[in-house]
Amino acid sequence: MTTLSGHTAAIRASRVIGTDVKDQTGKTIGKIEDVVLDKTDNAIMFAVIGFGGFLGIGEKFHPVPWAVLDFNPEYDAYVVPYTKEQLEAAPHDSISELTREDGRAHRDQAYDYYKVPRYWN
Template sequence: MTQNDNAALYTLGDHGQTVDGSANDVRGREVKDKNGDGIGKVADLLVDDREEKVRFLLVEHGGFLGFGETKSLIPVDAITKITEDDVAVDQSRERVAAAPGYTPDLVDDRPHHTSIYNHYGYAPYWGGGYMYPSGLAMLPMAGPLNPH
């Protein structure tokens, strides 16, 4: 259960933090959809300031050589598997592409996060009875955060 009624989110990179051990950091890994097709790369992680848990993957997709890229947030609830190279999610490429867009100004905007959770069909982490994805505790990105 979570007590995150007033938690604020921040991007890990903006706070000079990393996940414990570089092998445990999923940033830069390819995100694969439920069919195994590439969606994009994990650009950063959004973490809540209360429980220090990753709540969203910030994924860059589309574009060419960094131009025209789109950024989307995917709730960690969508993660089904993490390997050394990939992060698999239970969504389709099309679903991620149709998600509400990412804007840095909305990193800590609760109504925007609600629209993202609704889009993907998950209950928000601040809701009553929310349980952090149980399998995530065993996955590399769930390790402790370290300041750098």
């Protein structure tokens, strides 16, 4: 099965982590810091996108539903249909807090904010 952009559906997490995230104009707005998996539903809960700060200080980490990320080979990055300002206003926390209590609270907030259909319903 392929993604909306025609790419294969399989990719190793180690290749995703560290990949730039850009807006639709090609401007870099962050990078994928981690991928959080839902062990009970066998799905990807969300990607953790980090941006802001300098050398890791003051950086914000945002849970973004995997379904909104689309890899664009022209940019060699994942593209999201949001501006940096929309992402800055989105739910965010430290990486350790994003996965606290199985990450479900942050998952639910992210899916609500981005208005993405819930994979677990």
